Amino acid sequence: MPTLTGSAPRVSDLDGAELLNRAIEDYYHEIVAAAARRSGVNAFDIVHDLYLKLAAQPGVLRDKRSLKAYLCRAAANLGIDRFRRDRFEAALFSGGEHEASLVAEDASPERMLEVEARIAILRGAIAELPARRRAVFILHRFHGLTADDIATRLNITRNMVDRHLRQALSHCLERLVAVEIELAVWSWSR
Numbered sequence: 001m002p003t004l005t006g007s008a009p010r011v012s013d014l015d016g017a018e019l020l021n022r023a024i025e026d027y028y029h030e031i032v033a034a035a036a037r038r039s040g041v042n043a044f045d046i047v048h049d050l051y052l053k054l055a056a057q058p059g060v061l062r063d064k065r066s067l068k069a070y071l072c073r074a075a076a077n078l079g080i081d082r083f084r085r086d087r088f089e090a091a092l093f094s095g096g097e098h099e100a101s102l103v104a105e106d107a108s109p110e111r112m113l114e115v116e117a118r119i120a121i122l123r124g125a126i127a128e129l130p131a132r133r134r135a136v137f138i139l140h141r142f143h144g145l146t147a148d149d150i151a152t153r154l155n156i157t158r159n160m161v162d163r164h165l166r167q168a169l170s171h172c173l174e175r176l177v178a179v180e181i182e183l184a185v186w187s188w189s190r
Contacts, residue, residue, distance in 0.1 A: 026068075
């Protein structure tokens with residue numbers, strides 16, 4: 001099969017889907033390497049997600065001067081976004097029920113109360129979410145489903161799943177921060 005840099009067929013002769021497929025085939029290893037260098041997550045998943053995003057926009061590659069550079073940069077950026085989201089979720093949910101059960105054996109009463117309070121705040125924040133957003137969040141966070149699985153199960157787009165997850169995480173974080181600020185103000189006023 002001729003590569004995109006070969007003489008036949010010309011890039012301009014390919015439709016958007018063919019162009020994407022050929023570019024992914026020709027530059028797959030370089031795209032995976034770019035995603036792996038810039039993120040701490042599974043680079044193959046990143047390339048898969050990139051492919052799905054670009055497949056939904058068939059003409060996006062048509063005006064790019066260097067398909068390889070564009071795809072490598074897009075994969076790297078997607079990997080960085082995924083890494084940041086994973087870190088954000090880990091920070092947001094540190095102190096969950098699993099940790100509470102581990103801490104319960106040897107933690108101070110103050111620490112146990114802190115963990116229980118955090119769990120209660122998160123439960124309340126999750127209960128405040130709109131039904132669809134709550135469903136997306138629970139399927140992802142507590143059932144371990146991927147965004148693609150959630151999209152299929154709920155019959156919504158992958159972008160909508162990502163949007164619901166971002167907004168749910170942001171809402172939970174806002175509730176936690178608000179309570180921490182109230183506690184800090186209360187302790188200063190004592």
